[in-house]
Amino acid sequence: MDSVLLRIGWRNLWRNPRRTAITALAIAVGMIMLAFVLSLMAGMKRDLINQGTQLMLGQVQIHKRDYRPDRSIFDTVPLDGRALADQLLDRDDIFGAAPRVSAFGLVSSGDKSLGAEIVGMDRDAESQVTTLGRKLEAGDLPGRGERTIAVGRSLANTLGVSPGSELILLTQAADGSLGNDLYTVSGIFRTGLEMVDGGMVVLDLGVAQELLALEAGRIHEIALRSTSPARAMEVAAAIEQSLGVEDISVAPWQELAPQLAGWVAMSDSWMWIMYLIVFVLAAISVLNTMLMAVFERLREFGVMAAVGMQPRTIITMVLAEVISLALVSLLVATILGAPLVHWITNSGIDLSATTDGISMSGTVVDPVIRGAWAPAEFAVAAGLLVVCAALAGLYPATRAARTDPARLTRGEIR
Amino acid sequence: MSLAMAFRLGWRNLWRHPRRTLLTALAFSLGVFLLIISLGLGDGMHEKMIETGVRVGSGHVVIEPADARSTVDELHYLSADTAAAAERLLHQADLREMVRGVAPRLLASGLLSSANNSTGVQVVGAVPDRERGVTLLPEKIVEGTFLEETGRTPSTVIGSALANKLGVGLGSKVVLMTQAGSEIQSQLLRVRGIFSTGMEDVDLRLVSMRIEDLQLAIQRDGAVSHLAIFLDGSERTEEVRRLVAQRIERGFDGDPPSVLSWQEAMPELAQFIVIDDAGNYLFNGVLLFMVALGVLNTILMAVLERRREFSLLLAIGMRPFEIAAMVMAESFLLTGVGTIVGLVLGWSLHAYWAIHGLDFSGAMDQGLSVAGVSVDPIVYSYLYPGRIRWTLIFVAILGFAASLYPAVRAARTAPSEATQG
Numbered sequence: 001m002d003s004v005l006l007r008i009g010w011r012n013l014w015r016n017p018r019r020t021a022i023t024a025l026a027i028a029v030g031m032i033m034l035a036f037v038l039s040l041m042a043g044m045k046r047d048l049i050n051q052g053t054q055l056m057l058g059q060v061q062i063h064k065r066d067y068r069p070d071r072s073i074f075d076t077v078p079l080d081g082r083a084l085a086d087q088l089l090d091r092d093d094i095f096g097a098a099p100r101v102s103a104f105g106l107v108s109s110g111d112k113s114l115g116a117e118i119v120g121m122d123r124d125a126e127s128q129v130t131t132l133g134r135k136l137e138a139g140d141l142p143g144r145g146e147r148t149i150a151v152g153r154s155l156a157n158t159l160g161v162s163p164g165s166e167l168i169l170l171t172q173a174a175d176g177s178l179g180n181d182l183y184t185v186s187g188i189f190r191t192g193l194e195m196v197d198g199g200m201v202v203l204d205l206g207v208a209q210e211l212l213a214l215e216a217g218r219i220h221e222i223a224l225r226s227t228s229p230a231r232a233m234e235v236a237a238a239i240e241q242s243l244g245v246e247d248i249s250v251a252p253w254q255e256l257a258p259q260l261a262g263w264v265a266m267s268d269s270w271m272w273i274m275y276l277i278v279f280v281l282a283a284i285s286v287l288n289t290m291l292m293a294v295f296e297r298l299r300e301f302g303v304m305a306a307v308g309m310q311p312r313t314i315i316t317m318v319l320a321e322v323i324s325l326a327l328v329s330l331l332v333a334t335i336l337g338a339p340l341v342h343w344i345t346n347s348g349i350d351l352s353a354t355t356d357g358i359s360m361s362g363t364v365v366d367p368v369i370r371g372a373w374a375p376a377e378f379a380v381a382a383g384l385l386v387v388c389a390a391l392a393g394l395y396p397a398t399r400a401a402r403t404d405p406a407r408l409t410r411g412e413i414r
Numbered sequence: 415m416s417l418a419m420a421f422r423l424g425w426r427n428l429w430r431h432p433r434r435t436l437l438t439a440l441a442f443s444l445g446v447f448l449l450i451i452s453l454g455l456g457d458g459m460h461e462k463m464i465e466t467g468v469r470v471g472s473g474h475v476v477i478e479p480a481d482a483r484s485t486v487d488e489l490h491y492l493s494a495d496t497a498a499a500a501e502r503l504l505h506q507a508d509l510r511e512m513v514r515g516v517a518p519r520l521l522a523s524g525l526l527s528s529a530n531n532s533t534g535v536q537v538v539g540a541v542p543d544r545e546r547g548v549t550l551l552p553e554k555i556v557e558g559t560f561l562e563e564t565g566r567t568p569s570t571v572i573g574s575a576l577a578n579k580l581g582v583g584l585g586s587k588v589v590l591m592t593q594a595g596s597e598i599q600s601q602l603l604r605v606r607g608i609f610s611t612g613m614e615d616v617d618l619r620l621v622s623m624r625i626e627d628l629q630l631a632i633q634r635d636g637a638v639s640h641l642a643i644f645l646d647g648s649e650r651t652e653e654v655r656r657l658v659a660q661r662i663e664r665g666f667d668g669d670p671p672s673v674l675s676w677q678e679a680m681p682e683l684a685q686f687i688v689i690d691d692a693g694n695y696l697f698n699g700v701l702l703f704m705v706a707l708g709v710l711n712t713i714l715m716a717v718l719e720r721r722r723e724f725s726l727l728l729a730i731g732m733r734p735f736e737i738a739a740m741v742m743a744e745s746f747l748l749t750g751v752g753t754i755v756g757l758v759l760g761w762s763l764h765a766y767w768a769i770h771g772l773d774f775s776g777a778m779d780q781g782l783s784v785a786g787v788s789v790d791p792i793v794y795s796y797l798y799p800g801r802i803r804w805t806l807i808f809v810a811i812l813g814f815a816a817s818l819y820p821a822v823r824a825a826r827t828a829p830s831e832a833t834q835g
Contacts, residue, residue, distance in 0.1 A: 019715060026707035033700040070579045072531050104533040106525040106591055106598065113593040114523040115534020158523075170525070170591070170598070172532045195615065199534060259614075259783060266774075277448060277701065284441040285708050288434060292715055355685035358784065 005313065009320025013328070016293065023289040024329040027385070030278040031333035032340060034381050037274055039341045039371035041267050043348075046372050049229045052260045052363035053253045054131045055191055058098065058223030059232040060239065061256055065249045067220060068256075073103045073174050073212060078247050081219030085125065088224065093235050096128025096225035101208050101218075105171030105179070107151070107201055109159040116155060117200045118171060120208020129225045132189060132202070139163040139187030142204040148186035152197035156188050163187060169201070173213035181211055192357040192364035229253060260363055271377070279384055282329075283392040290322055290396040301400045302408030311401035318400050322393030326386045344371035417743075420736070424743030427716065438712040439752040445705035446756025447763075449698045449805055454764040454795035455772065456694045460687045461796050464648045467683050467787040468676050469550040470616055473517070473642030475655045476679050477662070480672045491520075492671055494636030500671060501641065503661045512654055514644045515548035517541065520628050521639040524592030526572075526621060528580040535576070535621045537590065539628030548644045551609050551622055558584045558607035561624050568627035571607035573617030584608065590621075594633045601631040613788040649798065651675050686784050702809070706816045713745045713820040724824050725831035734825035741824045745817030753809050757802075767795035 013020050053059050062084070067075040077084065085097040101120040106113050123141045127133045133141050142148040149167055151159075161167060165185045173179035183203070191197055209216060226235040232252035240250040254261040294301070301314060348370035357364045428435045468474050477500050479490035492500070497518055503509075504516055520539035525532055542561040546552045551571065552560040561569050567587065572580075582588060582605055590601045603623065611617055629635055645654060652675060659673040677684035717724075724737055775791035783789060 018718075019711065022707060022711040022714065026704055026711065029700065029707065030704045033697075033704070037697070069575070070531065070581075104525065106534070108593065108598065111593060111596040113598060115525045115536075117534065172527060199619075278704075281441060281444065281701070281704055281708075284437055284444070285704075285711070288437045288441075288708065288712065291433060291437070296719070351689060354688055355682070358682055358686050358689070 005317045006320045006324075009317050009322075010324045012293070012297075012317075012321045013324045019289060019292065020325065020328065023285055024325060024332050026285050027282045027326070027329035027389075028332035028336060030282050031329065031381065031385060032337035034274060034278045035333065035337045035341055035378060036344060036371070038271065038374050038377045038381065039344055040369065041271060042374035042377065043345065043371035044365070044369060045264055045267055047366055047370065048260065048263060048363055049253075051366065052257055053229050053232075055135075055193070055364070056130055056132060056196065056223075057253055057256055058096075058129045059226050059229050060224040060236045060250060060252050062222040062224070062239070062248060062250050063220065065247050068249075068251075071102060071220070073101075073172070073214075073220070076101075076214065076218040076220055077222070078245065080217035081222060082217060085222050088222070088239070091239075093226050093231070093238070094224055095227075096125065098122060098125040098129040098223045099205060099219040099221075100223065101205065101212060101214060101220050103171050103208075103212050105169050107155065107159065108168045108170065109161050109165060112159050114155060114158060115199075118169060118203060118208060118211070119200060120203045120205045120212075122205045126223075129223050132191070135189045135191050136187045137190050139185070141189075141202055142186050142207065144204055145206060146186065146204055147181075147183055147207055148204075149183040150187040150189055150202040151185060152200055153188055153190040154194065154198035155201065156185070158198070161185050167201075169203075169211060171211065173211065174218075175213040177213065179211040179213065183207075193359050257363075263363075275381065275384060279388045282385060283388050286322060286325065286389045286392040287395065289325070290318070290393050291399075293321070294318065294396040294400045297400075298403050299408060301403040302405050305401075305403055306405035306408060314401040314403075315394075315397040318397035319390060319393050322389050322397070323386060326389035330382055330385060341371060341373065345373060346370075417739070420739045420743040421747065423740050424745075424747050427720075427740075427744050428747055431716070434712055434715075435748060438708055439748055439755065441705050441708045442749055442752025443754075443756035443759065445702045446753050446805070446809060447760040448701060449809075450757065450760025450797075450802075451763055451767075451795070452694055452698060453801050453805070454760075454767065454797050455793050456691065457798050457801070458767070458794045458796035459789065460690070461648060461798075462790050462794065463683065463687070463784065463787050464676065466550065466613075466790070467680055468642075468644065468648075469548070470611065470613065470620075470787075471642075471676075472519075472640055472679050474645045474648060474651045474676050475643040475658060476640050476674050476676075477643070477658065477671050478640040478674065480669055491634060491637035491639060492641070494638070496666075496671060497636075497638040497641060499665065500662060503665055504641075504643065504658065506661070509654070509657060509661075512645060512650055514646050515544065517544040517549060517642045517644070518625065518638045519640055519642060520625050520632075520634070520637060522592050522628060522632050524590050526576070526580065527589045527591065528582045528586065530581040531579055533576065533579060534619070535572075535590075536619050537592065537628060538620065538622045539625035540622050541625055549642075550611060551620075554609040554611045555607050556610045558605075560607050560609075561622065563606050564624075565604060565606075567602055567604040568623060568631075569606040570603040570621055570623045571609055572605055572621050573619070574608055574610040575614065575617035576619070576621070577605070577608050579618065590631065592632055594631060599631065599633075601627075611788070613783065615783075648676070651677075680787075683784070683787055702812055706812045709745060709749060709813065710816040710819065713741065713748070713817055714823070716744070717741060717820045717824045720824075721827050721831055724827040725829050728827060728829040737827070738821040738825040741821040742814075742817045745813060745820065749809065749813030749816075753806070753813075757805075761802075764795045764797065767793070769794075771795075 064075045064077050081099045085099045088094050088097045103118050105118045107116045123143055141150045163185050167183050167185060169181055171179045236250045236252040304314060348368045350368045352367040355367050357367050479492055518541060522537045524535055524537055526535045560571055563569060584605060586605045588603050590603055591598055629637060655673055655675045662670050662673060771792040771794045773792050
């Protein structure tokens with residue numbers, strides 16, 4: 001494009017500064033809203049995945065192939081589980097490996113009892129993978145070898161227990177007997193997930209294995225923490241390959257929590273709907289403004305055509321004006337929008353007055369909703385705006401180029 | 415100049431630039447259209463979630479023992495007498511009209527085992543006739559019946575996920591271990607029905623049996639945990655809750671049971687709806703603001719290019735406020751046309767989706783849940799009463815705000831401009 005035409009386009013834009021300013025503002029408001037929503041969605045996506053994987057899930061889990069979804073206590077990993085966990089820690093891409101056993105049982109205190117999941121975990125290994133250990137309201141998770149138990153807040157409420165109280169666990173053990181034992185409550189956790197707070201109790205791994213009549217090497221799952229949730233699929237595939245045991249499955253969080261992956265996929269499709277709406281409205285604004293600008297200057301285009309300017313050149317000139325308008329809108333959007341995105345990223349919207357966290361598909365959404373900088377999405381949005389404006393400008397530009405110089409000389413155009 | 419005159423002039427002025435007018439009206443109608451359908455889909459989704467939540471939970475309104483939620487020292491039950499008295503109150507004519515059904519339930523928690531596996535469950539003791547047609551489980555039976563058959567062994571219905579986990583089918587025996595008085599007792603049950611709701615939590619954790627069998631198993635003769643009251647839709651929840659609470663307070667001496675709405679019984683779901691609505695309002699507000707700027711732009715352009723005309727009108731004796739009225743009439747008509755078109759289109763699509771539903775299953779193949787309630791992938795559009803009225807008020811205010819500045823500008827045109835050429 002000729003730089004002279006660009007300059008003319010730019011100058012033409014400012015022949016009616018008020019109109020340009022209003023149009024640019026309308027488009028900028030749409031772009032700011034878009035950036036705001038994109039940032040919020042990126043932030044929520046990040047938080048959902050982090051919360052979902054950090055609380056209990058881990059980014060990758062290892063099981064015996066048949067273990068999920070029935071979780072039978074007989075289906076233990078067909079290798080020495082504790083040794084396998086230690087061995088995995090030698091890998092460069094694994095920062096934590098937590099072996100666990102799990103079973104269902106009846107938890108009783110006095111004349112009250114509840115069915116709950118009993119999870120045996122190693123406190124130190126677990127702290128490298130999940131954040132359950134940081135969700136304690138009182139006390140702590142059971143330490144290695146301690147015959148104590150940690151329970152969720154709602155389970156503690158229902159049974160009326162507090163740290164120091166005693167609980168009886170009753171469960172089916174792997175040798176066919178009824179496992180039955182007495183434990184002191186060591187801590188109470190509160191995660192916000194009713195399934196966990198009201199339906200899970202935690203024992204030390206070794207103590208739980210004793211209750212379930214499982215030998216020290218027999219475990220049900222190993223939860224892993226890798227570099228980032230985004231790499232979980234690769235890491236899972238690599239581990240499965242390096243283990244090379246047919247009967248072991250290594251699954252990333254997307255497979256373990258399909259509902260969580262479903263939310264992420266849905267927020268991505270919602271994003272495209274947002275793009276569509278904002279750009280259709282922006283295109284109408286551009287079209288309207290440019291039509292006005294072209295029709296009030298028909299005389300000028302007629303003169304240009306009369307002195308020999310090519311229609312193609314006139315089109316280029318009008319398009320230069322349109323693209324300048326889009327760029328000015330982007331500039332306004334950046335100047336006004338950056339502080340907004342900065343605010344939503346750093347401070348977030350605090351909804352704790354309305355809620356203390358909502359569980360969505362097995363994950364707790366934090367009451368403070370924060371955004372994230374999403375450079376790729378912002379760039380796509382900016383690029384789409386320019387393309388969209390250029391498309392909307394095509395019709396006014398061709399109209400301008402088709403001005404008939406003869407009509408000008410006949411005085412039909414004022 | 416009369417108001418009718420202002421509108422006639424305004425209408426003619428609009429059509430001096432049909433293309434510009436149509437484009438602006440199009441943008442405005444698009445905004446109104448999006449507002450209507452997003453409200454319809456939002457309300458439709460929320461109403462469906464509420465319905466699913468209350469039908470799988472404790473009803474739109476629930477009568478439960480006082481303090482059931484605040485103290486934890488004891489399990490709370492309504493005695494048989496209290497439950498019967500409360501039910502009699504619900505049979506009064508004015509309430510019967512609004513209430514679709516009342517279901518007494520007894521809740522217990524226990525461990526359900528088969529030969530293969532065992533798991534913790536929530537047991538709901540129910541009266542089958544009272545559940546049918548109102549709650550979700552009888553509708554979602556995929557094998558067998560909902561507690562219709564009886565036999566020597568008490569019947570139970572379980573979820574499909576639970577049946578898989580325990581490795582049991584229709585006719586299998588399972589053992590329920592639960593607290594009975596001060597000790598733990600085992601009760602043999604026979605599976606006579608399997609349901610599948612699509613909600614993982616429900617299909618894996620919920621078990622239903624006849625209320626009299628459960629009363630016997632936990633040794634609580636005649637006890638009821640709550641009375642679930644079901645309405646035809648969620649709108650009249652508060653009205654019914656208030657009425658029932660009044661009657662109960664008058665009808666009981668001493669300790670009356672408490673009456674809760676679904677919002678109080680399921681606070682997490684209620685909060686989600688408030689937040690989701692707020693997000694929708696924000697989105698629609700910004701969208702319409704963008705559209706209103708478009709209207710401002712168009713009207714302002716129209717005003718600025720007609721300065722000569724306005725000054726001429728002033729010169730021949732028209733008063734400034736009359737010119738302002740004319741410009742505002744113009745903008746009112748412009749937004750009015752846009753609103754009507756948007757409303758008609760939006761309402762039509764809403765009416766279509768209200769019957770046929772909009773299928774989101776492509777975007778959410780895994781099934782989603784919020785606050786323990788599944789989100790149905792097919793959303794039936796629904797508008798709460800008053801939505802259209804508030805939309806119109808909001809749009810009118812926006813249109814008015816967008817026309818103010820151009821109107822003032824037009825009225826302040828100097829009469830000398832015309833004479834100066």
